[in-house]
Amino acid sequence: MELLVNDARFTLYNVCYKRVLVCWITIAFLVLLTLLFSGLEGLTLFSLGVLWLILNAMAIFLCMWIKLRLSKGLEQCLASVNKLMNKHKLLLALDDRGKLSCHKVNLCFIYFDSAPCIAHLQQFIESEEGKTIMQGWEQRLDVSANDIVIQGSQSTRLSRKQERCALLYLRYAGRWGAYAVKKRLNLSSAVPGRHGEKFVCPCQFIEEHLKTKPPAGIAKFFTLPSQSIQLY
Incomplete structure (x- = not known):
């Protein structure tokens, strides 16, 4: 605190x-x-x-x-x-x-146990990395995607994929929690919960947000919104 x-x-x-x-x-x-x-x-x-x-x-x-x-x-x-x-x-x-x-x-x-959500986000990011239709999607993460380089007698490079997913979860966890408290993420018959029984799961919330998030910079003013937006 x-x-x-x-x-x-x-x-x-x-x-x-x-x-x-x-x-x-x-x-x-x-x-x-x-x-x-x-x-x-x-x-x-x-x-x-x-x-x-x-x-x-x-x-x-x-x-x-x-x-x-x-x-x-x-x-x-x-x-x-x-x-x-x-x-x-x-x-x-x-x-x-x-x-x-x-x-x-x-x-x-x-x-809330975040381990299942972070694991699913890692699978989601790995699946998006192989798609060419989603060019520039990494900029939507608001999280650095560079590997960690440890300098020394022998430089060591550590992959940030797992850490990136945890940071991505933490980046939007507060927003998800605020929506959940205000009961704006209640489940419906059309949107079952992935890792929870009461609210839309954080990984579902983040995944849908990244799919519909406009690109950064001035390009967002010239981009039409996606038509696949789901309202919870």
């Missing part, structure tokens, strides 16, 4: 995530009222109004980008914590219950 609460990413998420957009909307509304009651008229007021609209739109997009970065930083923070808790078959998830300034988060501990 000390590792979690002392992490700056966790603190920034708690302080800023629910407030950054609300603060900007409040400031923008006050600026608009100032313009309306400033006594300006005609073309000057119209020009300032158009400028306010442009800046407001740009600021809203900036706030949404900041929220995405805060959310990703929190997932990376939870991954570092779950790396330690995974040895005890525990998974830590954050349930966000806050609204506006009353930002409250619940820390949820889930008992």
Whole structure:
């Protein structure tokens, strides 16, 4: 717990995530009222109004980008914590219950054996490595795919396939746990659980996410979404 609460990413998420957009909307509304009651008229007021609209739109997009970065930083923070808790078959998830300034988060501990999921993810990655239709899929993992090179009198190269699967599981374990706590991953007759009886398994969640995740960079804005997305 000390590792979690002392992490700056966790603190920034708690302080800023629910407030950054609300603060900007409040400031923008006050600026608009100032313009309306400033006594300006005609073309000057119209020009300032158009400028306010442009800046407001740009600021809203900036706030949404900041929220995405805060959310990703929190997932990376939870991954570092779950790396330690995974040895005890525990998974830590954050349930966000806050609204506006009353930002409250619940820390949820889930008992889950990750070994079957990691083994299945390794099989999934090995099967995708042989396909040419999924070019660039490794960039979707958000995990380094390079081998570990130990320098010395004789350089030794260690394969990261097994470690990569464990890191991939930890990368999305916090997100899966948050969805599971909010009951957004309930099983249906069409989607049976692979390694669990109550929720969609983490390996199912990660596998479906990787299949439908857009490519990184500017190319994602010119890529049509996959039509095989399953909603749990």
